[in-house]
Amino acid sequence: MKDNKTLKTLTFANQLLKNWTQSHNFDLELNRLRRQGENEQELKRASQLCLCVFRKKQTLEKIIAKLSPKRPRGRVMHLLLPSMAAMLYMDKITPQGFADSAVETAKKILSKHEANFLNSFFHKLVDQREEFLRETQTDLNLGTELENHWRKKFKSEQVTDFAEILGLEAELNCRLINYDPPEYLSPVNDLAWDSPFTFYKIHDASKFISQTPQENFYIQDPATSLCISLLNPQKNEIIADLCSAPGGKTLMIAQLLEDTGQVFASDISEKRLEKLRENLAHQKNVTVQCLDARESEWTNKFDAILLDVPCSNTGVLRRKPDARWSFSSKKMNELIKLQNEILVQASKMLKPGGRICYSTCSIEDEENSLQVKQFLDQHPQFELSESKQLYPCAQHDGAFAAVLKLKA
Ligand SMILES: C[S@@+](CC[C@H](N)C(=O)[O-])C[C@H]1O[C@@H](n2cnc3c(N)ncnc32)[C@H](O)[C@@H]1O
Numbered sequence: 001m002k003d004n005k006t007l008k009t010l011t012f013a014n015q016l017l018k019n020w021t022q023s024h025n026f027d028l029e030l031n032r033l034r035r036q037g038e039n040e041q042e043l044k045r046a047s048q049l050c051l052c053v054f055r056k057k058q059t060l061e062k063i064i065a066k067l068s069p070k071r072p073r074g075r076v077m078h079l080l081l082p083s084m085a086a087m088l089y090m091d092k093i094t095p096q097g098f099a100d101s102a103v104e105t106a107k108k109i110l111s112k113h114e115a116n117f118l119n120s121f122f123h124k125l126v127d128q129r130e131e132f133l134r135e136t137q138t139d140l141n142l143g144t145e146l147e148n149h150w151r152k153k154f155k156s157e158q159v160t161d162f163a164e165i166l167g168l169e170a171e172l173n174c175r176l177i178n179y180d181p182p183e184y185l186s187p188v189n190d191l192a193w194d195s196p197f198t199f200y201k202i203h204d205a206s207k208f209i210s211q212t213p214q215e216n217f218y219i220q221d222p223a224t225s226l227c228i229s230l231l232n233p234q235k236n237e238i239i240a241d242l243c244s245a246p247g248g249k250t251l252m253i254a255q256l257l258e259d260t261g262q263v264f265a266s267d268i269s270e271k272r273l274e275k276l277r278e279n280l281a282h283q284k285n286v287t288v289q290c291l292d293a294r295e296s297e298w299t300n301k302f303d304a305i306l307l308d309v310p311c312s313n314t315g316v317l318r319r320k321p322d323a324r325w326s327f328s329s330k331k332m333n334e335l336i337k338l339q340n341e342i343l344v345q346a347s348k349m350l351k352p353g354g355r356i357c358y359s360t361c362s363i364e365d366e367e368n369s370l371q372v373k374q375f376l377d378q379h380p381q382f383e384l385s386e387s388k389q390l391y392p393c394a395q396h397d398g399a400f401a402a403v404l405k406l407k408a
Pocket of ligand 1: 243272291
């Protein structure tokens with residue numbers, strides 16, 4: 001990275017991390033800077049550094065505690081963490097060169113005193129870099145709350161396996177739309193469910209994105225098709241997708257209906273629906289509305305409903321590495337309550353014989369099988385047709401889906 005590039009990258013990374021400590025929603029903060037018209041390439045580099053910080057935060061803080069007995073202030077940490085992530089984990093970066101640029105950045109956005117502190121910190125880090133990397137190789141980096149939560153329910157080896165998989169950078173996968181796969185894309189084969197779509201691994205993202213028209217692909221993990229496979233949309237059906245934004249799954253439903261029937265896509269977030277409208281611009285059979293799923297008042301309206309509810313995201317921590325640091329049992333319980341309210345309200349909207357596909361990208365039973373069991377215990381007019389839990393692995397993310405059928 002050239003000096004001015006490093007300055008901009010670190011300045012954005014600093015700002016993103018600072019804002020994230022307030023909102024605990026990294027995507028939101030990144031999109032906020034995007035909307036301000038900031039340079040996309042610079043934001044992309046800054047975001048890569050921040051995602052690396054989220055993947056390695058426990059390790060980075062352990063090293064900071066060793067090298068600086070007094071914990072640096074927040075504003076220093078927000079520059080220190082992304083700089084350390086670059087110097088320890090980014091292959092293309094020369095640690096000493098990066099350290100010098102980071103100190104120059106500190107002079108501009110922090111004080112001279114803080115820049116001096118970083119200068120001496122980075123010297124020690126560069127000297128002991130190999131040793132630190134060796135010592136911290138087996139750190140789980142799951143966050144204390146999530147690690148404790150998993151230790152209560154999974155075997156120790158399983159926790160280690162999840163940490164390993166979820167500590168990796170997410171692979172890019174896509175689905176092609178009316179487009180023949182170029183030979184350099186390899187299909188993801190042998191999925192453990194019957195996916196109605198083929199997914200491809202993208203090895204060289206810049207080549208793929210520059211050579212493929214935007215309307216002909218959708219970046220998506222194969223696990224996103226689990227709930228669509230279980231929902232099994234049929235031509236001419238009227239289907240609601242009540243937590244639909246940004247629309248990846250709505251698009252799959254609309255395509256399977258092949259311009260027949262009707263898809264009703266709603267979401268509580270108007271901002272997220274803007275993206276959905278873009279993603280579905282070419283679909284004729286989709287109606288979009290901003291709506292809280294707990295407040296919709298239709299009865300006997302839909303043949304099928306997809307509920308891809310908000311969840312703790314524990315199956316997709318490769319893609320959302322920040323979510324592990326904001327996980328808490330308290331927050332999960334709030335989500336479980338919301339999921340239940342959405343499910344109960346949706347259950348009033350089905351035609352007799354209709355079905356709901358309840359889905360999450362979580363691997364927590366409390367949000368998945370137990371949520372479904374509680375619903376079925378309280379709603380005997382429904383029966384479970386099918387359910388499947390996927391755990392994250394090299395090939396795909398974690399996900400859960402269950403089909404609940406309203407007896408005719
Ligand atoms: C897992 S995401 C959905 C992803 C989407 N199905 C897709 O494939 O692109 C969950 C969505 O639920 C929405 N949501 C949260 N609370 C809601 C509510 N009470 N009513 C409707 N939507 C809600 C969020 O705004 C978010 O877009």
